[in-house]
Every structure is written in C-alpha cells, then in structure tokens.
Amino acid sequence: MITLRKNIAEMAGYVPGFQPEDIASYIKLNTNENAYPPSPRVFEAIAREAGDGLRRYPDAASRLAREEAGRLYGFDPSWIIMANGSDEVLNNLIRAFAGEGEEIAYVHPSYSYYGTLAEVQGARVRTFGLTEQFEPEDIPEPYDCRLFFLTNPNAPLGFTYSQRYMAELAGRISGVLVIDETYADFAEEDSLDLVRSLDNVVVTRSLSKSYALAGMRLGMAIARPEVIAALDKIRDHYNLDRLAQAAAVAALGDQEYFLECVGKIKATRGWFSAELRKIGYQVIPSSGNYVFATPPDRDGAKVYQGLYDRRILVRHFSDPKLAQGLRITIGTQEEMERTVQALREIAC
Numbered sequence: 001m002i003t004l005r006k007n008i009a010e011m012a013g014y015v016p017g018f019q020p021e022d023i024a025s026y027i028k029l030n031t032n033e034n035a036y037p038p039s040p041r042v043f044e045a046i047a048r049e050a051g052d053g054l055r056r057y058p059d060a061a062s063r064l065a066r067e068e069a070g071r072l073y074g075f076d077p078s079w080i081i082m083a084n085g086s087d088e089v090l091n092n093l094i095r096a097f098a099g100e101g102e103e104i105a106y107v108h109p110s111y112s113y114y115g116t117l118a119e120v121q122g123a124r125v126r127t128f129g130l131t132e133q134f135e136p137e138d139i140p141e142p143y144d145c146r147l148f149f150l151t152n153p154n155a156p157l158g159f160t161y162s163q164r165y166m167a168e169l170a171g172r173i174s175g176v177l178v179i180d181e182t183y184a185d186f187a188e189e190d191s192l193d194l195v196r197s198l199d200n201v202v203v204t205r206s207l208s209k210s211y212a213l214a215g216m217r218l219g220m221a222i223a224r225p226e227v228i229a230a231l232d233k234i235r236d237h238y239n240l241d242r243l244a245q246a247a248a249v250a251a252l253g254d255q256e257y258f259l260e261c262v263g264k265i266k267a268t269r270g271w272f273s274a275e276l277r278k279i280g281y282q283v284i285p286s287s288g289n290y291v292f293a294t295p296p297d298r299d300g301a302k303v304y305q306g307l308y309d310r311r312i313l314v315r316h317f318s319d320p321k322l323a324q325g326l327r328i329t330i331g332t333q334e335e336m337e338r339t340v341q342a343l344r345e346i347a348c
C-alpha cells in the first residue's frame, strides 16, 4: 500500500497542449510555438558545445547566459536567474514564497499551471475573474496573499494590462506580484521598469515562444538580488545543461534575426485578425503570437473540429468562459492564409 500526500492524491495534474505524432502533416497552431526556426547561430553554438566537454558539468551559475540577458534588458546579472523553461522558475517562486495553506492567486482565464504548481506545494489557490474591460474582478484592498501571478500579455486572450494597473496591484497585495511575460516580446511594452521601481515585482520570461526554443527549455526571472538569491537556493544546481546555456547566449545575442521573426509574426497577426473580422469573427486585439477569436455562431468546438478535419490544429478550451472561441497561434503568412481559407469553408 502506498500513501501519497493528500494534496497529490487529490490533484488532477496539468494537461499540456496536444502534440500529434505525425506532426509534419498538420498546420500546428495549438501551443504558441514560433512559426520560424531558431537563429542559425543557435545551431552553430549547440554543435560547438556538443563535444568532449559534455563529460563535464555545466556552469552551475549559467553566468554567460545571465550576462547576455543582463546586457539585453539592462540589468546586472545578479538580478537574473536562468531556468529550465520558465515553468521551472514559476514552480520555484511558489516553493520560495508560499508555504502549505498560504494563498497564491491568479486571474482566470490565464495560465492554469500556476494552480497546479500551488496544489503540489499544498498552497491555497484563489482565482479572480475579469471584467468586460479586462481588469481582474473584486480583488480585496488590501489583499493578503503570498504571490499574485499576472500573465501579461494575457494568455489565452491576448490583451495587456496597463503599467498603472500593475503598479497599483503590486501596491495592493502583501506578497509578490509575478508578471509572467512569456509573450512580452510580441507586445509594445514590457514591465521591466516595474522590477526596477517596486520591490515586490518579479518578471518571468521564456525563450520558448519568441525565440523559438520551446524544445530547449529556457526561461528566466528578473527580480531584486534578494529574490534571485532565494530562488538560487531552491533550483537544481545544474538546471541548465551545456547545450541550453550555449543556445541561450546565441539566441539572445542575435537580436537582428529575433526582431525580424517577431516582426513577421506581428504583421501576420494584424493581417489574420483583420481577415477573421471580415468573416464575422470577434477577435480580441492581441499582443501575443496568438489570437483569441470567437466565430459568429459562438460554437468554438464546431470550428475546432472543422479545422482538425482539414489537419489544422488550434486550441479549444472546454472551460465555459472560453468554449465559445478558439486560441489560434500565429503561424507563417502562408499557414494563416490556408487557415482563413479553411475557416471560410467551415462557415458555409
């Protein structure tokens, strides 16, 4: 007889987006992966690293990657921790700040994995809905919680919060405001100034989406050195392998390629959103590499199936707040032209 911790026995576990086996036969627009490959410099860097040196442990401090990120974002490396995907640092934030029975919060809809991670820890989870104006509803003032996760831009809806709103929220809560900026590279603004000016703000970043490195597992947090030092105690000491560290330095260092790819995705996002509106869809203006779109008959499941039958994979959520629409990742211009064509067929 095995006896699990009660919270583990009772929790459901997170279900990631569907990854079909015959991936190449789909237009895959369901998990917000990048439409374009990583920088060619990433492949060169990995090839250089994939030698005899793999016998040796990697740099436990991921120093070169933190220096590269520090240069890019304007922070001393003591303000940066690298992570094996931003999911790792989200997990470690909960482990650092929320003990058993203590409260963490996030907005619903956003990234429900915060809730899963909190359940593992035995922390209490509270969610806040959104008003019509996309502001979290009924947050107490003051609000006593250990961590508040704010996904900005919001996923899956794509809207952003104003800097003023986020600063106010940071002032209202007793704990730490974690701004999950996984998609900030596709937006017009980011929150790094709030990390500089407020002592309870942490920003998390991911290289999975905007740098096309979902398969490498690379993310980071940017925060005051006291917070980074705490997170450093918790993480696996060799959390980034040698290949991942080399890939991070190369990817962050090739801003020309990065900006070109992000620019193409933003242009296609604008084009695709306008095309959807022409065929009667409601589209929330998006600052991510995806759009949340609702068909005229508000039957998201039907359109999901129609696209699936045409081997176009998008994300449909069964949650009642989201079931009427679809989250569609922005692929290449050609992929999105084929998607618009399919949506026109489905509408007939």
Ligand SMILES: *Cc1c(COP(=O)(O)O)cnc(C)c1O
Pocket: 032, 084, 085, 086, 087, 088, 111, 151, 155, 180, 182, 205, 206, 207, 208, 214, 217, 218, 219
């Ligand atoms: C994809 C995603 C993550 C996880 O990013 P990884 O760096 O791949 O772990 C975190 N938050 C949001 C909102 C995401 O969409």
